[in-house]
Amino acid sequence: MAVPGDSADEGLGHYSPPQTTERLPAKTPLDTTGGDGDAVVSLARVLRTSLEPHARSRLAVALLAAVPADILKRALSELDGLLRRDFIGQLPAEIAVRILACLPAVEIARTAARVSRRWHAVAMQPWLWRRLFRARGWALNEERWAMYSSLPGIADVGWLLLRRSMEQAAAAISPA
Amino acid sequence: MVKLVSSDKEEFDVAVEVVEQSVLLTKMAAGHGESDEAISLPEVTGRVLAKVIEYCEQHKSDQKLDADDRDDVPKSSEDILQWDKDFMKVDQDMLFGLLLASNYLDIKPLLDLGCKTVANMIRGKSAEEIREKFNITDEFTEEEQDLINKEKDWAEDN
Numbered sequence: 492m493a494v495p496g497d498s499a500d501e502g503l504g505h506y507s508p509p510q511t512t513e514r515l516p517a518k519t520p521l522d523t524t525g526g527d528g529d530a531v532v533s534l535a536r537v538l539r540t541s542l543e544p545h546a547r548s549r550l551a552v553a554l555l556a557a558v559p560a561d562i563l564k565r566a567l568s569e570l571d572g573l574l575r576r577d578f579i580g581q582l583p584a585e586i587a588v589r590i591l592a593c594l595p596a597v598e599i600a601r602t603a604a605r606v607s608r609r610w611h612a613v614a615m616q617p618w619l620w621r622r623l624f625r626a627r628g629w630a631l632n633e634e635r636w637a638m639y640s641s642l643p644g645i646a647d648v649g650w651l652l653l654r655r656s657m658e659q660a661a662a663a664i665s666p667a
Numbered sequence: 668m669v670k671l672v673s674s675d676k677e678e679f680d681v682a683v684e685v686v687e688q689s690v691l692l693t694k695m696a697a698g699h700g701e702s703d704e705a706i707s708l709p710e711v712t713g714r715v716l717a718k719v720i721e722y723c724e725q726h727k728s729d730q731k732l733d734a735d736d737r738d739d740v741p742k743s744s745e746d747i748l749q750w751d752k753d754f755m756k757v758d759q760d761m762l763f764g765l766l767l768a769s770n771y772l773d774i775k776p777l778l779d780l781g782c783k784t785v786a787n788m789i790r791g792k793s794a795e796e797i798r799e800k801f802n803i804t805d806e807f808t809e810e811e812q813d814l815i816n817k818e819k820d821w822a823e824d825n
Contacts, residue, residue, distance in 0.1 A: 575802035576763040578785045586770055589778070593786035605794040607805045 580609035587613045592622050599623075669696050670705035671720075677713030678705065681720055688723040690773035710771050715764035722754060722777050729776070747783060755784045759801070 538547065555563060579587045591599050591614060604614035613619070669686045671679045686692045695706050708716065747755075755762070762781060769777035789797060797803070 572802045574758060574760055575800070576759040577801045577803045578759075578763065578766070580801075580803060580805065582763070582766060583770070586766055586778070586782070590782045590785045590789075593783050594790060598790065602792070602794050602797065603789065606797045607803050608807060608811065609805060610797075610803075611807075 577607075577609070579603070579613050580607060584613060584616065588616050588619045588622070591619055592626075596623055669699075670703065671716065672705045672707040673711055673713035673716045674709050675713050677716070679713075679716060679720055681723075682727070684727045685720060685723045688726060688774050688777075690775075692772060708772075711768045712764065715761065715768050718757070718761065718765060719768050719772065719774070719777065722780075723774070725750060725754070726776065747780065751780050755780060 538550065542550065555566060558566065578590060582590075591603055594603065599614050599619070604611050668680045668682060669692070671681055671686075671692075673679070683696070686696050692706065699706065711719070757765070762784060765777065766781040766785070769775075769781060788800065792800065798806070
């Protein structure tokens with residue numbers, strides 16, 4: 492007759508570790524093994540608000556100096572990411588459009604519009620294409636433009652109109 | 668002289684002709700009249716403001732742009748003066764700050780210079796190279812990517 496706990500398997504199956512009572516003491520405020528690094532985040536928050544910028548950077552350098560080379564390498568590439576900026580994605584739309592307007596239409600439609608969701612949204616701004624058209628001395632036929640710009644690929648439409656012959660473009664654009 | 672104070676409380680004493688490069692500062696200085704009260708700029712850090720002032724010092728004797736020219740898109744991103752080119756050899760964080768500051772302070776030539784500089788960083792690169800250069804992470808979902816590929820096919824067929 493099998494008694495509970497008789498075999499090793501059954502023993503394991505019935506065993507329920509007293510997790511709540513045994514594991515809590517190990518999780519001191521500075522324990523970072525929990526995986527989410529909450530303690531580190533809150534420690535960093537405290538230091539961020541209580542130290543002057545200069546002292547913060549000295550502390551950061553001192554901490555990094557004590558780190559093994561492979562981790563240091565990873566930390567550096569993460570920091571390098573912080574120094575880079577998504578100009579089109581993060582700047583106000585009026586500046587982002589101004590930047591893209593410096594590029595040839597074909598690059599806006601073919602490349603910039605395919606970088607990310609934000610870049611796509613900026614590259615599709617009717618205002619941008621209005622500017623590009625105006626720079627070429629063409630005025631927009633507002634009615635036709637409204638029709639074209641309701642299509643999903645407005646950047647490609649704009650580029651097409653620029654690329655194709657003037658006669659084709661004239662269908663959507665009236666002379667200035 | 669006009670006294671400017673950055674968001675991090677750094678103070679700068681600047682000549683009037685330097686201040687006049689900025690449409691916003693010109694208006695603010697006029698509002699202050701003869702008083703030597705400082706103009707505080709909570710939107711601009713000292714690091715960026717110092718760089719903006721350096722630009723304005725260099726360009727203080729430039730001809731003023733006509734009102735008509737002001738709204739134009741920069742015509743080409745290649746016609747940049749050597750001094751301006753060297754001035755723009757900065758990290759991306761500074762370039763970002765200069766774009767925001769020149770837009771806020773309304774310094775049109777500096778805003779255009781910044782835009783041209785970023786455009787030159789984008790020019791000729793693939794979408795992937797651009798993502799890498801600017802550390803861009805908000806990529807398309809698979810669905811959106813399909814839609815974009817369709818757009819592309821459509822444009823090439825026509």
